[in-house]
Amino acid sequence: MSTDKICSENAPKPVGLYPHARRVGNLLFLSGVGPRIAGSNANDSGIPGLVLDHNGNFKEFDFEAQVHSVFQNVRSILEASGSRWENLIDVTVFLVNMKRDFHTFNRIYAEYFKENQPCRTTVEVNALPTPIAIELKCIATI
Structure with a gap:
């Protein structure tokens, strides 16, 4: 079975040596x-709603902006792969602060998934590779 690597110009570059997605048969597996x-990279902020001081501490933080942006990035990768938002079948959500952000995420998630309701798992993690508060791991059909 062949697998196709997919990269999208409309999503941020991965922070490591991996593609945005891989197609296997009619399934699409998105990297985190x-x-x-x-256009941003791991060395500059490029994170919506986040402003850091010269020591890397948060000066401004807007979790809602990050949620909308991560959904837009997923949509861009899906479209570059020949899939679409409605084809999502599984979403794993990684939050850095479950207590602070879960209810906000759940509210925004419900706006994006009124019709299509993929399976979902939400977990809290200690940290992510860049100073982001959320990351998604998705599976879709093509």
Whole structure:
């Protein structure tokens, strides 16, 4: 069975040596997707709603902006792969602060998934590779 590697110009570059997604048969597996803006890299913030001081401490933080951005990045990767938002079948959510962010995420998630309701798992993690508060791991059909 052949697998196709997919990279999207409309999503931020991965922070390691991996593609945005891989197609296997009619399934699409997305690598972890964060909220960074396309064209930014791991060394600059490029994170919506986040302003850091010269020591890397948060000066401004807007979790809602990160959620909307991560959904846009997932959508961009899906479309570059020949899939679409409605084809998502499984979403794993990684939150850095479950207590602070879960209810906000759940509210915004419900806006994006009124019709299509993929399976979902939400877990809290200690940290992510860049100063982001959320990352998604998704599976879709093509």
